[in-house]
Amino acid sequence: MISSFSHYIRLWRIINKNWARTYNMQNITTLPIINIEKSKVLTISKSGLFASLIDKGLDRLTNAKIEHILCTSSLAAFN
Amino acid sequence: MLRDITIKTASEEIAVKTDDSLTLEEVLRTKRIPSNLFQGYAKMGEEVRPIPLNTLIFVIPFEEKIMLHCIRNIDLKDVLPQKTFYNKVENPVITIPEFNFGDDGCSQTIHELNPDSAKELVKGKVIDFVKKNSSFNTVIVGISGGGDSNTLAQGLKALTLENSNKRFIFFTIIFEPIWPTFAADRASELCLTHGLTHHVYRNEEIEKLLEMKESLSNFYKEYSEKFGNNTSHFFGTYLISIVARKLCQEYHTNEYILGFNREDLLSDLLFSLMNGQKPLAFPVRKFGSIKLLMPLWDISKVILDACYPKYSFSNYQERKEDQSTYQRNIIYYLAHSIEDIYPNLGLSLMKGIEKIFSNQWSELRQEDNLDIFPSEYADSMKLEEVKSFLKKYF
Numbered sequence: 001m002i003s004s005f006s007h008y009i010r011l012w013r014i015i016n017k018n019w020a021r022t023y024n025m026q027n028i029t030t031l032p033i034i035n036i037e038k039s040k041v042l043t044i045s046k047s048g049l050f051a052s053l054i055d056k057g058l059d060r061l062t063n064a065k066i067e068h069i070l071c072t073s074s075l076a077a078f079n
Numbered sequence: 080m081l082r083d084i085t086i087k088t089a090s091e092e093i094a095v096k097t098d099d100s101l102t103l104e105e106v107l108r109t110k111r112i113p114s115n116l117f118q119g120y121a122k123m124g125e126e127v128r129p130i131p132l133n134t135l136i137f138v139i140p141f142e143e144k145i146m147l148h149c150i151r152n153i154d155l156k157d158v159l160p161q162k163t164f165y166n167k168v169e170n171p172v173i174t175i176p177e178f179n180f181g182d183d184g185c186s187q188t189i190h191e192l193n194p195d196s197a198k199e200l201v202k203g204k205v206i207d208f209v210k211k212n213s214s215f216n217t218v219i220v221g222i223s224g225g226g227d228s229n230t231l232a233q234g235l236k237a238l239t240l241e242n243s244n245k246r247f248i249f250f251t252i253i254f255e256p257i258w259p260t261f262a263a264d265r266a267s268e269l270c271l272t273h274g275l276t277h278h279v280y281r282n283e284e285i286e287k288l289l290e291m292k293e294s295l296s297n298f299y300k301e302y303s304e305k306f307g308n309n310t311s312h313f314f315g316t317y318l319i320s321i322v323a324r325k326l327c328q329e330y331h332t333n334e335y336i337l338g339f340n341r342e343d344l345l346s347d348l349l350f351s352l353m354n355g356q357k358p359l360a361f362p363v364r365k366f367g368s369i370k371l372l373m374p375l376w377d378i379s380k381v382i383l384d385a386c387y388p389k390y391s392f393s394n395y396q397e398r399k400e401d402q403s404t405y406q407r408n409i410i411y412y413l414a415h416s417i418e419d420i421y422p423n424l425g426l427s428l429m430k431g432i433e434k435i436f437s438n439q440w441s442e443l444r445q446e447d448n449l450d451i452f453p454s455e456y457a458d459s460m461k462l463e464e465v466k467s468f469l470k471k472y473f
Contacts, residue, residue: 052353053353054353054354057405057406058406058410059354060406061313061350061404061407061410062306062307062310062404063306063404064306064307064310064461065458065461066310066461066465068453068454068458069451069454069457069458069465070313070314070451070465
């Protein structure tokens with residue numbers, strides 16, 4: 001009886017955790033949020049594993065690359 | 080439910096009890112250990128099977144023993160704190176860890192800071208920096224009204240008390256939605272408290288000061304149309320820079336100060352380096368004959384914000400859903416992460432970069448008497464477009 005109750009509690013926690021992940025509910029145990037796409041078959045190339053962040057868009061901070069012109073700094077943005 | 084896990088390195092075996100709703104990776108993260116330094120295993124009798132670290136502990140059968148094995152022969156006692164000392168203060172707002180190393184292993188001192196001790200720390204650094212790097216009697220200082228740039232005021236005030244010839248002219252820009260009115264109010268309040276000269280510039284004053292041909296609102300509207308709504312941060316920084324440089328002319332000085340902090344500059348450096356580009360000079364950057372001084376360059380934002388927690392809190396709450404580029408979001412996140420992985424890792428990189436590029440920083444050249452100083456990496460076509468756009472307004 002005790003065993004099945006504790007099993008139920010653990011199961012509830014797992015469901016709750018995955019639910020929070022799926023629905024972007026932010027809490028301390030789920031950050032950073034991971035959206036799980038259950039049905040997707042992964043046929044994605046692995047070449048990205050060796051790609052620089054530059055190849056993934058970090059060759060610029062703005063589409064027009066104005067960071068090199070107006071701000072005379074890559075970021076130069078008060079935050 | 081708690082579960083036993085063995086963390087094994089070449090030199091030791093650590094038994095930990097952990098909540099089974101965590102993944103193995105999350106267990107390592109709570110102990111400041113990078114997950115790419117460990118492989119997970121589930122062991123039953125003599126049989127051992129490798130398991131990925133994103134496995135939830137709960138799903139590993141209870142009969143199996145869980146082991147996290149270090150994949151390098153690193154003695155973690157040398158790397159992670161084995162002893163902790165506390166540098167305590169009353170009513171702390173933040174804590175900053177400092178790691179120390181030696182034959183007895185790694186130890187850490189947790190420095191607690193309250194607003195008073197944070198201000199004292201920053202004040203001392205600002206004073207030292209300005210004494211070393213500033214030669215003009217009058218210096219223009221741009222403050223935004225956030226916790227960090229306001230911290231400048233106290234240190235600079237102390238300098239004026241030491242040297243009666245030294246004068247700091249503070250200014251804040253109000254330009255909704257980038258620079259809101261309440262931020263300027265906070266800056267005014269602070270400067271008033273310290274008896275510092277402070278000017279607030281709204282649209283009309285900016286247009287007059289910069290002798291603009293058209294309104295600032297139109298300038299921003301067209302800028303947003305041309306370069307995108309998600310580039311407002313860049314517009315804001317450009318605006319505060321040109322106002323500061325114009326004030327330098329008005330007050331016959333060649334020096335201005337802005338509150339770039341450690342992570343601001345680290346982000347900047349990371350972006351330049353990953354792109355194979357020479358970084359821009361810091362903590363003193365020249366725009367022609369005018370020098371931008373960055374006295375907060377090695378101070379973490381978290382320390383600066385701790386100086387005025389109430390101002391900082393208001394500042395965070397005023398932030399709207401940011402329309403920033405994803406690149407800017409990533410690069411700031413990376414800068415803060417580097418500092419978090421290991422205390423002062425970011426600062427150490429900054430100092431190394433400063434050493435490599437000393438006197439070889441990326442050059443900034445003024446274009447057509449306009450107040451723009453593009454870097455050598457500016458696209459020439461885009462530069463012409465920006466120049467003709469600016470000529471319409473200045």
